[in-house]
Amino acid sequence: xxxxxxxxxxxxxxxxxxxxxxxxxxxxxxxxxxxxxxxxxxxxxxxxxxxxxxxxxxxxxxxxxxxxxxxxxxxxxxxxxxxxxxxxxxxxxxxxxxxxxxxxxxxxxxxxxxxxxxxxxxxxxxxxxxxxxxxxxxxxxxxxxxxxxxxxxxxxxxxxxxxxxxxxxxxxxxxxxxxxxxxxxxxxxxxxxxxxxxxxx
Amino acid sequence: xxxxxxxxxxxxxxxxxxxxxxxxxxxxxxxxxxxxxxxxxxxxxxxxxxxxxxxxxxxxxxxxxxxxxxxxxxxxxxxxxxxxxxxxxxxxxxxxxxxxxxxxxxxxxxxxxxxxxxxxxxxxxxxxxxxxxxxxxxxxxxxxxxxxxxxxxxxxxxxxxxxxxxxxxxxxxxxxxxxxxxxxxxxxxxxxxxxxxxxxxxxxxxxxxxxxxxxxxxxxxxxxxxxxxxxxxxxxxxxxxxxxxxxxxxxxxxxx
Numbered sequence: 264x265x266x267x268x269x270x271x272x273x274x275x276x277x278x279x280x281x282x283x284x285x286x287x288x289x290x291x292x293x294x295x296x297x298x299x300x301x302x303x304x305x306x307x308x309x310x311x312x313x314x315x316x317x318x319x320x321x322x323x324x325x326x327x328x329x330x331x332x333x334x335x336x337x338x339x340x341x342x343x344x345x346x347x348x349x350x351x352x353x354x355x356x357x358x359x360x361x362x363x364x365x366x367x368x369x370x371x372x373x374x375x376x377x378x379x380x381x382x383x384x385x386x387x388x389x390x391x392x393x394x395x396x397x398x399x400x401x402x403x404x405x406x407x408x409x410x411x412x413x414x415x416x417x418x419x420x421x422x423x424x425x426x427x428x429x430x431x432x433x434x435x436x437x438x439x440x441x442x443x444x445x446x447x448x449x450x451x452x453x454x455x456x457x458x459x460x461x462x463x464x
Numbered sequence: 465x466x467x468x469x470x471x472x473x474x475x476x477x478x479x480x481x482x483x484x485x486x487x488x489x490x491x492x493x494x495x496x497x498x499x500x501x502x503x504x505x506x507x508x509x510x511x512x513x514x515x516x517x518x519x520x521x522x523x524x525x526x527x528x529x530x531x532x533x534x535x536x537x538x539x540x541x542x543x544x545x546x547x548x549x550x551x552x553x554x555x556x557x558x559x560x561x562x563x564x565x566x567x568x569x570x571x572x573x574x575x576x577x578x579x580x581x582x583x584x585x586x587x588x589x590x591x592x593x594x595x596x597x598x599x600x601x602x603x604x605x606x607x608x609x610x611x612x613x614x615x616x617x618x619x620x621x622x623x624x625x626x627x628x629x630x631x632x633x634x635x636x637x638x639x640x641x642x643x644x645x646x647x648x649x650x651x652x653x654x655x656x657x658x659x660x661x662x663x664x665x666x667x668x669x670x671x672x673x674x675x676x677x678x679x680x681x682x683x684x685x686x687x688x689x690x691x692x693x694x695x696x697x698x699x700x701x702x703x704x705x706x707x708x709x710x711x712x713x714x715x716x717x718x719x720x
Binding site: 286289290292293318319414439 | 470473474476477478481483508509511512513515516517518519520521522523524525526527528529530532534535536537
C-alpha cells in the first residue's frame with residue numbers, strides 16, 4: 264500500500280483512496296475504540312464517526328504519522344461517545360443466564376478456533392483487563408491503550424492525545440501501576456499461562 | 465535501600481519502553497541490581513505491560529468504508545447549472561427592483577407636485593381653491609403635518625371629507641346627506657372627480673373643488689419587461705433544478 268499516495272489522493276477528494284486507507288486501519292481503529300469504551304457497539308459507532316471525521320478533515324493532515332493523526336480522531340470520537348454515555352446512561356446489553364444473571368464471558372466474543380477451555384481462559388483474562396482499563400481515568404486509559412495495546416511510540420502517542428512527551432511518560436507509568444494493582448485482584452482467576460508471576464518484559 | 469518514589473516508577477516505565485538515555489539506563493540498571501524493591505516494582509510494571517500486549521486484537525465487526533453520502537460527497541453538477549442559477553438570481557433581483565421602482569414612481573411624482581409645482585403644499589398657489597373650499601384645501605391629505613394644522617384651524621370642516629374618503633366606496637355615509645351635521649361650506653356639491661375617487665376606493669384623497677387629477681405617471685419599467693424577467697427567472701430556475709436532479713439521479717445509480 265502506497266500510503267502517501269493514497270493520502271494525497273484522499274486529500275484531493277478521492278473516496279476510493281480514502282476507503283483503501285480505511286480498510287488498512289479499520290481493525291486498529293476499532294480495537295482502540297473498543298479498549299477505551301469497553302463496548303463493541305459503541306466502539307463501532309466511534310470508529311465509523313472517526314473515519315467520517317477523518318475524511319472531512321483530511322486536508323488538515325500535514326504529514327508525519329498518519330496513524331497518529333487517525334488515532335487522534337478516534338480518541339476524540341471516543342471522548343464524545345463517553346460524554347454522550349454520561350449524559351444518557353444505558354443498560355449494558357449483556358447476555359443473561361436462565362436465572363437472569365449476566366454471563367461473565369459473553370459467548371459472542373468467542374473465537375471459533377479456540378477450544379472451550381481456551382475461550383474461557385481468554386475471555387476471563389480479557390474481561391479482567393478490560394475491567395481494569397475501565398477503572399482508569401479516560402486520559403490515562405487512552406495513553407495506555409495507544410502505547411501498550413497499539414504499540415505506538417511515545418512521540419506518536421503524544422501527537423495522538425496532544426499532550427507533551429513528559430505527560431505521556433507520567434501517565435503511562437501511573438496507568439501501568441494502577442493496572443497492576445487492579446489485576447492483582449484477579450490473580451486467582453487468571454489461568455496459568457497468564458499468571459503475572461515470573462514473566463519478563 | 466528506600467521505597468521507590470513515583471519518579472522511580474516513571475524511570476522504570478520509560479526504561480521498559482527503551483525511552484531512557486544510555487547514561488540514565490546504566491544508572492538505573494546499577495540501582496536495580498542493588499535494590500530488590502525497585503526490582504519488584506519493575507517486574508510489576510513489566511507484567512502489566514506484557515498482559516496488555518497479549519490482549520487479542522479483534523477484527524472490525526464490519527467494514528467502515530464510507531459511502532459518498534456518509535462522506536458528504538455531492539453529485540458533480542453539469543456546468544450549465546451554476547450559470548442557470550446565476551441567471552435566476554439576476555432575473556429575480558431585477559424583477560424585484562423593477563417592482564420597487566414602479567411602486568415608488570407615483571409617490572415621487574406626487575411629491576414633485578406637492579413640493580415642486582404646489583410650492584410646498586398649502587402655500588400661496590392654493591389660494592384660489594380656498595375661495596370655494598377654504599377649510600378643505602387647508603388640509604392636503606398627503607401631508608399629515610399640514611392636515612394636523614388644518615384640523616386645529618377648522619376641525620368641523622376638515623373632518624367630514626376625510627371620513628368620507630375612508631369609508632367603503634359603495635356606502636354613502638348617512639352624515640354625508642345630513643346637512644345639519646356639516647358646516648354650510650361643506651354643503652356645496654362634491655365635485656365628480658372626488659366622487660370618482662371615492663367610488664374607486666383610492667386611498668389618495670381628492671378634495672372637493674380640486675382641479676382634475678393629473679394624468680397617471682408612467683411606470684419606469686413597462687409591465688412587458690417585468691413579465692419577461694419573471695419568465696426568465698422561472699425558466700432558468702426550473703431548468704437548473706431539472707438538470708441538478710437528473711445529475712443526482714444518475715450519480716446515485718452509479719455509486720450504488
